[in-house]
Amino acid sequence: MSIDLKTIKHISKLSRISVDEKKAEKLAEDLNSIFDFIEKLNELKTDNVEPLTSVAETTLKLRSDEVKSKNLRDQVIKNSPKENEDYFVVPKVIE
Amino acid sequence: MSDITKQSLSELVENIKGKKLSSSEVTKAFVERSEKSKELNAYITEDYANALNKAKKFDEKPNLDLKLPGIPMAVKDLFCTRDLRTTAGSKILNNFVPTYESTVTQNIWNEGAILMGKLNCDEFAMGSSNETSFFGNVQNPIDKNLVPGGSSGGSSSAVAAQLTPITIGTDTGGSIRQPASFTGTVGLKPTYGSCSRYGIVAFASSLDQAGPMAQNVKDCALLQEVISTYDEKDSTSIDFKRNEYSKELTKDIKGKKIGIPKEYRVDGMPKEIEDLWKKGIEYAKDCGAEIIDISLPHTNYALPTYYIVAPAEASSNLARYDGVKYGFRVEGENLIDMYEKTRSEGFGAEVQRRIMIGTYVLSSGYYDAYYLKAQKVRKLIKNDFDDAYKKVDAILTPSTPSSAFKIGEKTNDPVSMYLNDIFTVPVNLAGLPGISIPAGHDAKGYPLGLQIIGKAFNEQNILNIAHAMEEKINFKNNINDWWIK
Numbered sequence: 225m226s227i228d229l230k231t232i233k234h235i236s237k238l239s240r241i242s243v244d245e246k247k248a249e250k251l252a253e254d255l256n257s258i259f260d261f262i263e264k265l266n267e268l269k270t271d272n273v274e275p276l277t278s279v280a281e282t283t284l285k286l287r288s289d290e291v292k293s294k295n296l297r298d299q300v301i302k303n304s305p306k307e308n309e310d311y312f313v314v315p316k317v318i319e
Numbered sequence: 320m321s322d323i324t325k326q327s328l329s330e331l332v333e334n335i336k337g338k339k340l341s342s343s344e345v346t347k348a349f350v351e352r353s354e355k356s357k358e359l360n361a362y363i364t365e366d367y368a369n370a371l372n373k374a375k376k377f378d379e380k381p382n383l384d385l386k387l388p389g390i391p392m393a394v395k396d397l398f399c400t401r402d403l404r405t406t407a408g409s410k411i412l413n414n415f416v417p418t419y420e421s422t423v424t425q426n427i428w429n430e431g432a433i434l435m436g437k438l439n440c441d442e443f444a445m446g447s448s449n450e451t452s453f454f455g456n457v458q459n460p461i462d463k464n465l466v467p468g469g470s471s472g473g474s475s476s477a478v479a480a481q482l483t484p485i486t487i488g489t490d491t492g493g494s495i496r497q498p499a500s501f502t503g504t505v506g507l508k509p510t511y512g513s514c515s516r517y518g519i520v521a522f523a524s525s526l527d528q529a530g531p532m533a534q535n536v537k538d539c540a541l542l543q544e545v546i547s548t549y550d551e552k553d554s555t556s557i558d559f560k561r562n563e564y565s566k567e568l569t570k571d572i573k574g575k576k577i578g579i580p581k582e583y584r585v586d587g588m589p590k591e592i593e594d595l596w597k598k599g600i601e602y603a604k605d606c607g608a609e610i611i612d613i614s615l616p617h618t619n620y621a622l623p624t625y626y627i628v629a630p631a632e633a634s635s636n637l638a639r640y641d642g643v644k645y646g647f648r649v650e651g652e653n654l655i656d657m658y659e660k661t662r663s664e665g666f667g668a669e670v671q672r673r674i675m676i677g678t679y680v681l682s683s684g685y686y687d688a689y690y691l692k693a694q695k696v697r698k699l700i701k702n703d704f705d706d707a708y709k710k711v712d713a714i715l716t717p718s719t720p721s722s723a724f725k726i727g728e729k730t731n732d733p734v735s736m737y738l739n740d741i742f743t744v745p746v747n748l749a750g751l752p753g754i755s756i757p758a759g760h761d762a763k764g765y766p767l768g769l770q771i772i773g774k775a776f777n778e779q780n781i782l783n784i785a786h787a788m789e790e791k792i793n794f795k796n797n798i799n800d801w802w803i804k
Contacts, residue, residue: 227679239634239678240641241671242659254672254733255679261734262623265692268699275694276701278525279750279775280512280555287551299418303645312643315654 227255323348328390328484328538329565335381335388342381342389345484346374346433349391353435353482358802361477363396363454364404364437373433385431386545393483395474396437397444398424398529399518403434407520408442408452408470411640411647411665421518422550423487423529430545435483439473442667443637444494444522446470447739450730451669458726459502460798461765465723468498474532475502479796485533485542489519491526492625493719493743496755499532500718500768503757503796505539505785506532508743510775511750512557515550523632524555526625526747536756536786540564543778562779570787573607577771577784578711582618583742585720591761592717599715599758599769599788606787611711615703620696621745622737627680627693628748633670634677640665672733701749708774713784716742718755718768742770752778756785757794764797 229245232252236243243251297310306313323345326334334340350367370391377389399405399417406412420428428434441451449457449472457472459465460480467476471488475498478486488495490508499506507530514529521527531542544565549558579600584593600610642648642661649664651657666674680689707714720741729736746753752775755768769788773781 231679232675235675235679235682238682239671239674240638240655240658240662241666241674242663251672251675255676257732257734258626258672258676258737261737262626262689264623265620265627265696268617268620268696270692270695270699273695273698275691276698277694278555279701279748280557282512282555282557284554285551296418300644302418303415305642305646305648314643315651315657317654 227252227259324352324481326484327534328541331390331484332388335390336383342374342377342433343371345389346370346391346435349435349483353393355803356480356482359458359460359476359480360455361438361457361473361480361482362393362436363406363408363439363473366403366434366436370433370435377431377433382431386541387427387430387432390432390484391435392427392432392485393435393438393477394424394486395440395471395488397440397489397520398487399520400424400434400437403437405437405520406454407444408440408454409666409670410453413453413647415645419518422515422548422552423519423546426546426548438477438486441470441472442670443520443633444470444489444491445633445669445673447493447497447736448729449473450726451667453667456726458802459723460802461502461723461796463801464725465765466501466726468501468723470494471498471532475499475504475506478502478504478532478534479798485531485538487529487542487546488532489527489529490747491522491629492747493740495530495532496718496743496753496768496770497739499755500757500766501723503766503794504532504534505536505754505756506530507539507543507754507778508746508752509543509547509778510752512555513547513752513776513778515548515553515556517550517552521636523629524636525632526629536782536789537565537568539754540568540782559776564779564782567779568786569783570606570790572784572787575608575713575784576611576711577603577608578611578613578707578714580613580615580618580707580714580716582615583716585741588720592720592767595759595767595769596717602788602791603715603784605791608784613707613711613714615707615745617696617699617703618745621700621748622741624693624696624700624748625744626676626737627689628697630673630677631681631690632677634674634681637670637674697748700745704749704751712774713781714772716770716772718742718770722761722763722765722767746772751775752781754781754785756789756792757796758792759794760797766796
């Protein structure tokens with residue numbers, strides 16, 4: 225298989241990472257060599273194998289629904305690149 | 320007291336408990352050595368003044384019943400530390416100061432240890448050489464031109480160079496064991512679910528585990544005892560009976576069955592590694608263990624599986640870095656433009672590459688072919704280990720397919736870099752514990768490690784085997800302090 229520049233542009237859009245032409249070419253080259261390596265999995269027949277989603281063989285524990293941490297406003301806002309009182313500030317979204 | 324920084328963690332604990340050393344003396348010694356060792360670039364953030372203050376406070380009212388009384392310690396910069404910058408080696412978190420503490424580090428401070436600073440690592444723990452860090456590469460104290468391994472490269476360098484008595488790293492595909500092997504130190508990746516992931520910057524959540532990196536097995540066991548706790552803040556933390564690993568540590572491994580998997584004899588493996596492995600088998604026999612040939616037939620498929628599962632999970636985990644709630648931001652013409660510019664400038668090349676792979680394998684039309692396929696093969700890999708453990712108690716392999724390589728040697732070829740983790744990755748995929756111990760040197764005098772893989776939740780057994788073999792191996796690291804002028 226081969227990942228072309230059109231595919232790279234598509235993945236870049238899905239990933240929300242902008243790429244210019246030069247970067248796209250380098251990425252296509254790298255991803256193609258990585259996928260050549262990954263294709264090895266096709267040697268295996270896995271039709272009747274159950275997928276392994278987690279190695280932790282445990283069921284999720286139930287807990288009572290209580291608030292354990294409160295009044296975290298300052299902590300939550302503290303690392304924001306831009307804020308206004310209680311809000312995170314972003315470029316205008318609604319015209 | 321003779322050179323404090325040359326003492327092991329266990330010796331320092333004993334000396335502080337016996338009032339032969341104060342926390343201030345010990346902390347000052349490690350801070351001074353760290354300050355003289357800037358050339359290694361092991362630290363991203365230093366917190367020496369606070370460390371010395373905390374040590375002074377400890378000495379005013381010492382609690383000598385704790386397991387790590389007044390012991391200074393630097394930790395990998397992937398653990399969130401309250402009020403101290405945590406970067407994960409990335410520009411995108413360059414200014415991030417957590418308002419909370421990871422469970423693993425909290426456990427360490429609860430036992431009396433003192434934070435000295437945050438150690439360099441590959442960006443978001445994605446790398447095998449510490450060369451993807453935004454804060455520059457780290458040098459291996461063995462030789463100036465060598466990488467210290469990765470992703471916990473600052474940690475391995477700092478322990479080998481004795482800038483910290485012990486440290487913690489994280490291991491998603493080998494990031495504790497490979498750097499330990501490259502620096503002649505001991506590194507344990509615990510069973511998945513053993514150490515809480517709460518407050519650790521996430522890479523691949525079904526694989527990530529924190530673990531100790533130490534100068535010897537006894538120290539490693541002591542720190543594992545401290546960090547391994549059940550934690551309700553991590554939904555995959557497992558509530559099992561944890562041993563008192565250091566107290567229960569024994570060299571008596573007579574009759575233990577140790578498996579040798581033939582599939583780990585990979586093509587092109589240097590003879591030195593093959594010889595090391597043979598020597599390891601002899602050491603294990605000398606300790607009274609029984610050696611049994613086993614097969615792990617899907618070993619060759621572990622790396623391709625890993626390079627689907629790990630990037631897929633990473634692409635999902637790293638979606639949170641959007642320049643809005645925390646971290647670095649590049650302003651844009653609109654919201655999407657801001658996201659795209661922030662992520663394009665904030666993430667380094669390797670992280671972007673992995674996000675792209677992950678996004679692709681999870682995208683519409685490709686999910687079944689890649690992600691589901693990989694999860695199925697992951698099951699086969701785990702089944703291999705389950706079958707093997709019907710016959711043996713532990714498995715012995717080399718830790719890495721080579722000794723430490725040169726800085727810059729593999730940066731242009733991602734696949735050759737990925738091959739470094741060929742012996743460590745299967746252990747993460749199966750969720751098992753694995754420990755790397757230094758076992759010899761290659762012709763150039765660089766350290767080589769052996770890996771002992773255990774059954775899930777049986778850290779004690781592999782620690783015991785490592786402890787017994789360590790005595791027979793009697794490894795000595797060749798470090799001449801070349802970086803201290």
